[in-house]
Amino acid sequence: xxxxxxxxxKCVSCNEMKHKRELLRIVCNKLGEVTIDKTGKKDGRGAxxxxxxxxxxxxxxxxxxxxVFKKQVSEEVYNHLELEIKENER
Ligand SMILES: [Zn+2]
Numbered sequence: 451x452x453x454x455x456x457x458x459x460k461c462v463s464c465n466e467m468k469h470k471r472e473l474l475r476i477v478c479n480k481l482g483e484v485t486i487d488k489t490g491k492k493d494g495r496g497a498x499x500x501x502x503x504x505x506x507x508x509x510x511x512x513x514x515x516x517x518v519f520k521k522q523v524s525e526e527v528y529n530h531l532e533l534e535i536k537e538n539e540r
Contacts, residue, residue, distance in 0.1 A: 459498040462514040463505035473498035474534060478519040484527050486534055495519065506535045
């Protein structure tokens with residue numbers, strides 16, 4: 451059986467490289483809409499945050515997503531992220 455190498459992605463908050471499934475993907479599509487992408491399959495520019503409250507809090511405080519996407523990311527997106535991460539914290 452062929453083994454696929456798990457792709458590594460970088461958390462925007464702690465800058466650690468982790469396996470994709472340990473991270474939550476956030477995507478900015480062509481229209482500039484920022485959404486949470488649990489399937490990892492949406493089109494657009496992706497950013498990743500660990501499923502960790504600490505990483506989330508830091509990302510919110512430093513507005514890490516605004517930096518990555520070079521746009522204003524609404525509080526709603528951060529709130530949605532928070533819920534998602536709290537439910538699935540690892
Ligand atoms: Zn992290």
